Amino acid sequence: MNDLSIETPNEEEFKLFQHLIERELGIYLPSEKKVMLGNRLWKRVVANECASYRRYYRLICRVDNAKELARELELITTNETFFFREKKHFQFLEEELPQYFQQYKKLKVWSAACSTGEEPYSIAMTLMNTGYINSWSVMASDVNKKVLQKAKDAIYLDQRTQNIPPDYRKKYFQQGIGEFNGYIRVKPEVRKRVAFLQCNLSNDFSHIGLFDVVFLRNVLIYFSLERKKDILQRVSKQMKKGGVLFTGHSESLHGLVSDLKCICPAIYLKQ
Ligand SMILES: C[S@@+](CC[C@H](N)C(=O)[O-])C[C@H]1O[C@@H](n2cnc3c(N)ncnc32)[C@H](O)[C@@H]1O
Structure with missing residues (x-):
């Protein structure tokens, strides 16, 4: 060989x-x-x-x-991700979501295939910045332990952060020095709002709790139709009525789950 x-x-x-x-x-x-x-x-x-x-x-x-x-x-696993991927989702989180959650005291978000953490930190920074709700938490999970470790470390190559709005960059990141020159790190006040967990979506996750918002983006494409349907039905069970699901823009849920109604491209409301 x-x-x-x-x-x-x-x-x-x-x-x-x-x-x-x-x-x-x-x-x-x-x-x-x-x-x-x-x-x-x-x-x-x-x-x-x-x-x-x-x-x-x-x-x-x-x-x-x-x-x-x-x-x-x-x-x-393919772990491609970046900060503020699919910008419209973050605009929705900032501008539209408050009208859905006025009745809630606490907002629970699940980033269900979080890869190296750019997605859950983008969510956390958005919620922190808008300040429309004080009590919120982000739970981020992935099947891959290696990417979860990177997510917890929250250290990113400077060049990979172009999508971060300049004011967020200033407020929520520390610039690396010495051996970390060329890197930035998410500040502790953001890091501490995100909890990480290993979770295989193919297995039972009914113990994970109930959420108001779920990000399930750019992962369904890797599953067969049957598996996709099964995962979506189980994800939907973990969502509160009136909760919002975000999927990748290339992932259509058409005909897969009856209790999720499309309200915007790649955004669904739990009925
Ligand atoms: C392409 S990344 C998407 C990251 C992020 N959601 C985004 O949209 O930028 C797909 C992620 O799904 C994870 N993944 C693949 N199969 C999975 C499974 N069975 N359960 C949980 N996560 C899985 C991979 O480890 C990878 O980090």
Whole structure:
């Protein structure tokens, strides 16, 4: 085996990983993703001195190898995100949401696939800045422990923060110095308003509590139609009546859940 050039799994090997990934994460990898799977896993195949993908598959399926399995799964998730992604959602949070929540004393928000934290911190900064409600909390979750750790650290490359409004940048971030030159960090007063939790949306999460607002953005695209439907129904159960759900702009919920009514593009009201 040559560790310099990345090998692509054959059809049989691909199927083994396809089933494993769907079982563990709910993520469905169509066969066009064979090369992508190779690109993401090859390093681990080589690092574990496995002669083939099949050997690596056997290795991660061993009960005493849960750590390597977790590592493999972390390489599969796509964690692309950025601050204030889909700006209209944050405008809605700032300008429209108050009319829905006048009756509430406390606003509970769930960012259900939070990746490295840009989404929940954007929500927290928006709520902090508008000040229309004092009592609010953000719970942020993801299946991938590695990205959750980055989210908790809240340290970001300066270049990746162009979308942050300048006044937010000034108020809610610290500039890194010394070894952190070129980085910024979310200030403690924002960090402490966001709690992080590992949660696999494919598994039961009924213990997680009830929310007024849920962000479930740019994650449904990775699931099969059946799985998407199942996750949406269970997410909807965790929402209070009159609660608001935000999804990614490319993710249509049409015909998937009956108790969520579309009120704006990619924004739904729980009936
Ligand atoms: C593309 S990112 C989206 C991040 C953010 N919501 C946004 O819109 O910018 C998708 C995230 O979904 C997470 N994810 C994938 N499968 C998941 C699952 N079964 N349960 C929970 N999170 C999952 C990934 O780890 C990844 O961080």
